[in-house]
Amino acid sequence: MNTSRLQLKQVSKQYANGVKALDAVSLDIPNGLFGLLGPNGAGKSSLMRTLATLQQPDAGTVLFDGLDIHQHPQQVRSQLGYLPQDFGVYPNISARELLDHLAILKGLLNKAERREQVDALLQQTHLYAVRKRAVSTFSGGMQQRFGIAQALLGNPQLIIVDEPTAGLDPEERNHFHDLLSEIGEEVVIILSTHLVEDVYELCPQLAVMAAGKIIAQGSPTQLTAALQGRVWSKTIEKQTLAAYQSAYTVLSTRLFSGKKQVLVLADACPEPGFEPFYPGLEEVYFSVLMETKRA
Numbered sequence: 001m002n003t004s005r006l007q008l009k010q011v012s013k014q015y016a017n018g019v020k021a022l023d024a025v026s027l028d029i030p031n032g033l034f035g036l037l038g039p040n041g042a043g044k045s046s047l048m049r050t051l052a053t054l055q056q057p058d059a060g061t062v063l064f065d066g067l068d069i070h071q072h073p074q075q076v077r078s079q080l081g082y083l084p085q086d087f088g089v090y091p092n093i094s095a096r097e098l099l100d101h102l103a104i105l106k107g108l109l110n111k112a113e114r115r116e117q118v119d120a121l122l123q124q125t126h127l128y129a130v131r132k133r134a135v136s137t138f139s140g141g142m143q144q145r146f147g148i149a150q151a152l153l154g155n156p157q158l159i160i161v162d163e164p165t166a167g168l169d170p171e172e173r174n175h176f177h178d179l180l181s182e183i184g185e186e187v188v189i190i191l192s193t194h195l196v197e198d199v200y201e202l203c204p205q206l207a208v209m210a211a212g213k214i215i216a217q218g219s220p221t222q223l224t225a226a227l228q229g230r231v232w233s234k235t236i237e238k239q240t241l242a243a244y245q246s247a248y249t250v251l252s253t254r255l256f257s258g259k260k261q262v263l264v265l266a267d268a269c270p271e272p273g274f275e276p277f278y279p280g281l282e283e284v285y286f287s288v289l290m291e292t293k294r295a
């Protein structure tokens, strides 16, 4: 059930300016939603473009269902749906016409079948009622749903969605999450994001990326379990924060009724007054990023 369909083996990419965007990335990705989490500049878009066969790695291989995607890009593209990070320029034509046009580009040449699929996707993405409106007049959330509709044309087996919720308000983000979770479990969906909530709510498996490397991977439960017993919380006066920051590895701070709650990473209770804190994915994310920076 959990067999890997997409295998990345030691994938590396260095740009002409010397930036090593991908540094020996290896991942095994099964069907379902897979989250790729990382801060800006981590290399997520570089990895997404590589998986979408838009750029070649300098080294390493990517296999989808056993096929080397860079040796057989056409075969992979016919099974691929891609929503890039900057899918932002829309001509002034209606959603239905634009989707129909993109469907032709994707090789859906039979007019009746194409119309059927276009309308079904407009329904699925809750855009059917506005199908005659120009996509350029859509809200950010509607445009991203349109982006998913175009990525789903041709029933792809591999769907790549790069930072789809950036700039969406919480309601639009929820709506978009629902849509992603309804796509189905028999395809691979890779969701790249810098938002822990996106991954936490949606992805049974995830990897964290920083400076071109995979620095953690597993299920949210596995990753949080590994941090169990190492996160400590204390409510302190705001003015003492700097002292805590220099004495301990502070994972995060929150304002709490005018006081600060600090979360500290430590193998044992750092000092009296600290309480054990049950870590979530956010603490996992901050702790692996910190441990990577210190390494």
Ligand SMILES: Nc1ncnc2c1ncn2[C@@H]1O[C@H](COP(=O)(O)OP(=O)(O)OP(=O)(O)O)[C@@H](O)[C@H]1O
Residues within 6 Å of the ligand: 015, 016, 017, 019, 020, 021, 038, 039, 040, 041, 042, 043, 044, 045, 046, 047, 163
């Ligand atoms: N075409 C390019 N030429 C040179 N450097 C690049 C190119 N594309 C990306 N980079 C650099 O590679 C690194 C990784 O960028 P990438 O866009 O893949 O990261 P990211 O995790 O998607 O971040 P963001 O969310 O900010 O896009 C960054 O340092 C970026 O400046």
